[in-house]
Amino acid sequence: GYGEYSIHRTGHGLGIEAHEAPYVRWDVEDPMEEGMVVSIEPGIYIPGRCGARHSDTVVVTADGYETITEAPLGAAHLTFDR
Numbered sequence: 001g002y003g004e005y006s007i008h009r010t011g012h013g014l015g016i017e018a019h020e021a022p023y024v025r026w027d028v029e030d031p032m033e034e035g036m037v038v039s040i041e042p043g044i045y046i047p048g049r050c051g052a053r054h055s056d057t058v059v060v061t062a063d064g065y066e067t068i069t070e071a072p073l074g075a076a077h078l079t080f081d082r
Contacts, residue, residue: 024040037057038059
C-alpha cells in the first residue's frame with residue numbers, strides 16, 4: 001500500500017478557522033458530533049516523484065455523514081501540475 005506516503009492527517013474540522021478540531025488522523029481521538037463540518041482529504045506524497053490529495057466536505061449526522069461537496073467526481077476531472 002501507500003501508508004508510508006500518507007504523511008499528513010486525513011482531515012480536519014471546518015468552522016471559524018479553515019483548519020480546526022476535530023482532526024481526522026489515526027493517532028488522534030477528537031470526538032465527532034452531529035452537525036460538525038469536516039474536510040476529509042486523504043493524500044499521498046512520494047518524495048522526488050509526486051503528491052496527490054483529494055478533499056470532500058461532509059456534515060456529521062446522527063447516522064454517519066452527508067457529503068456536501070458539489071464538485072464533479074472521476075478521473076476525467078483531475079488536473080496535474082509539476
